Each structure stands twice: as C-alpha cells, then as structure tokens.
C-alpha cells in the first residue's frame with residue numbers, strides 16, 4: 001500500500017466560483033445592477049477596463065459547464081447567487097426569472113450527482129441597497145435575512161449546504177477601507193461599521209435559516225497565518241495586530257461572541273462600542289466554517305494605515321501571479337490554530353488555488369488534443385492537499401475541499417489578467433479547455449487522494 005494520503009470516507013471534492021466572476025449578462029431577465037456592475041463601468045476602477053458584462057458567459061453556458069464538472073468527476077460545486085437577480089431592488093419584489101436560473105442550475109447539478117454549496121453573498125450587493133447606505137445601514141441585517149429567506153424557501157432540501165457571506169474581511173478591507181473593490185470607499189470610520197453590519201447580517205440570515213431550513217449553514221472566511229519577520233517586540237506586536245485584524249475579527253464574534261481587543265487599538269476613535277444585542281445576534285450556532293486559504297504573511301512593524309504592519313517578501317520564496325507566496329505549511333498551521341481556538345466545528349476548505357501564467361489560448365498536442373500545461377498549479381494544489389491531509393491526521397475535522405476555481409474568471413478589479421481556473425477559458429471564443437491540473441484533480445478525486 002503506497003504511503004500516499006488517503007482522505008476520510010465522505011470527504012467532499014469540488015471546485016468553486018462566484019456569480020459576478022463567471023456569469024456575465026448581469027442585467028438579463030429583469031436583474032437589477034449590483035455595485036460591481038457600477039464599479040466596473042466607472043472609468044479607472046478595473047484593469048484594462050474589463051467588466052463582468054460577458055465574463056465566462058456562464059449565464060448561458062451553465063448546462064455545458066455542469067456537464068464538464070461531471071466529466072471531471074467533481075462531487076460538489078460551490079457557487080454564489082447574485083442578490084440583484086433575485087431581488088432587483090434588493091428587497092421586496094422577487095424576480096422569478098432570476099430565481100428560476102438558480103433553480104435550474106441546482107437541479108442540473110443534482111441530476112449529475114454534484115452537491116451544490118450555495119453562497120448567498122459573494123460581494124455583489126444590489127446597487128439599490130448601496131443607494132440606501134448598503135453595509136453602512138444597520139437595516140441591511142433585515143434586508144439580507146429577507147433575501148436569504150427567499151432562497152431558503154425556494155431551494156432548501158435541494159441545497160443542503162448554505163453559506164451566508166464570502167470573506168467579510170475582503171468586503172470591508174477592499175470595499176470600505178482601501179477602496180480597491182466595490183463600492184470603493186476609503187474610510188477607517190466606515191470600515192468597522194460595514195464589518196459589524198456584515199456580521200449582524202450573517203447572524204440574521206442564520207436565524208432566518210433556523211426557522212425555514214432543515215440542513216446546514218456556515219460562514220466563509222479568508223484567513224492567513226502571520227509569522228513575525230524577527231523576534232523583536234515590535235514585530236511580535238505587529239503579528240498580533242495583523243492576526244486580530246484578518247483572522248480573529250470575524251471568527252471571534254461569530255463563534256466566541258466578542259471581538260479581539262486589538263481592533264480598538266487599531267481603529268482607535270473609529271471603533272464604536274457595539275450594543276450587547278448585536279453580539280447575541282452575530283453569535284448564532286453554525287454547522288461548519290469555510291476557510292479560504294491562499295498564502296501566508298511574514299509580518300513586520302511598519303508605518304501603514306491603519307495596521308502599522310508590513311509584509312516581508314521571502315528571497316527564496318515562490319510567488320504566484322498575484323504576488324502571493326506559496327506556503328502550504330501555513331495551511332496546516334492555520335487549521336491547527338482554528339481547532340485549538342474554536343474547537344471541533346467542521347471545516348471545509350472553500351477556496352484554495354493559484355494564478356500562474358497560463359497561455360491565453362490552448363496548445364494542440366501531437367494527438368490533436370487541446371492542452372494547457374500548468375505544472376506550477378498542479379504542484380501548488382498537490383502541496384496544499386498534502387498540508388490539509390496533515391491537519392486531518394492531527395485531528396482537524398476537515399470535511400471537503402473546493403478548488404479555486406472551476407473556470408478562469410474575472411479576478412475583480414484585476415479583470416481577466418489573472419487565471420485561477422483548473423479549466424482554461426478562451427474569452428474570445430468562450431472555449432473551455434481542462435488544464436493538466438484538472439485532469440490530475442480528477443484522478444485525485446477518483447482515488448480519494450492516493451494520486452496526489
């Protein structure tokens with residue numbers, strides 16, 4: 001028997017995407033605009049002026065995409081729903097054609113033996129709600145619960161694994177503090193308010209699910225291990241701030257009912273005192289947590305806004321096209337920290353992957369088959385799956401792995417310049433070509449990890 005890792009029976013192997021990154025047709029069939037429709041059509045916001053108007057045309061090609069998922073042997077598919085397809089004004093009137101799109105998609109997945117994992121919010125807030133304050137308006141907790149309830153009533157039972165939010169940290173840090181993502185605000189006063197309302201909305205949606213749904217619901221966070229650049233007191237303190245800001249800011253209130261104290265230190269007068277009932281709302285019992293892992297940060301004290309930390313590039317490190325260090329050990333370390341800090345709540349790795357330079361068109365090999373050779377991605381994935389197996393062996397309850405991403409897609413404000421897909425997309429022709437990593441992943445799934 002080879003000593004290759006074998007994953008637990010029932011471990012769920014899949015891949016992930018998000019609505020605005022793959023669907024295209026953002027205003028089709030009565031859908032309302034989202035903040036990303038607006039952001040992408042605001043000059044200067046998107047690299048090369050790219051938009052999500054076409055993307056991977058998944059809104060029209062969804063059936064063939066599900067067929068390809070089956071051919072690749074995926075057991076699960078994590079996707080997100082565009083809120084403004086369901087509720088064009090964000091609340092009130094339901095757009096049945098929007099709901100029908102996702103209902104058909106779920107049925108097609110199930111008919112092909114693929115389990116749907118549905119994310120309610122992957123960053124594409126209805127523009128109509130942004131006009132009413134969006135994540136800065138405390139009413140958004142009710143708006144989000146209303147939206148979630150429409151989907152819970154329509155799809156629960158066919159969908160058995162729900163996620164409320166994808167990465168509240170990125171929504172806040174990118175959308176309200178640094179402005180690199182929609183809605184493009186830059187305020188250390190707005191960021192804590194948006195962040196807190198995101199978590200209130202998460203809690204309100206979980207509460208609503210407990211009244212309507214009969215299956216599982218969780219939260220997806222992006223977390224990243226922070227290692228001190230030196231053992232100096234300044235660098236250790238910088239690690240403490242960076243760790244609290246990214247890794248504890250969302251998991252602590254959701255699972256422990258309080259924020260880490262460092263946030264008050266970081267934001268100072270911009271950190272409000274929240275009412276006790278907010279913490280009770282946020283801390284709803286969860287069935288699982290999704291962890292999105294990409295890289296680590298070697299952290300030092302520095303002058304930066306508002307964290308006063310910096311990341312130290314590793315001279316011997318390997319880096320991806322997005323400038324992230326390849327560091328699989330960080331995933332094992334992080335999963336052990338999660339278990340030690342929050343206990344034995346089930347975990348899914350809901351995103352893991354990398355952008356490397358993949359050619360814009362597929363080659364044709366000697367046998368005439370289109371091929372995209374991506375050895376760096378295969379190496380990245382192999383090492384991270386091995387790191388996950390190490391954590392499982394150490395007792396972390398990891399239930400599944402969703403590779404980011406099923407398709408090359410719109411990398412937000414970086415446009416189509418970064419390719420994360422296991423399947424190559426020729427954006428000119430919309431041709432899909434499974435990369436070598438996809439063929440390899442199929443074998444990993446078929447052998448429960450023995451082919452790592």
Ligand SMILES: CO[C@H](O)c1c[n+]2c([nH]1)[C@H](O)[C@@H](O)[C@H](O)[C@H]2CO
Pocket residue numbers: 018021166167170222223292293294351404410411412420
């Ligand atoms: C900062 O890394 C985050 O964990 C992260 C990385 N990623 C994400 N979050 C998002 O969930 C995806 O929509 C991105 O496409 C994907 C690749 O950038």
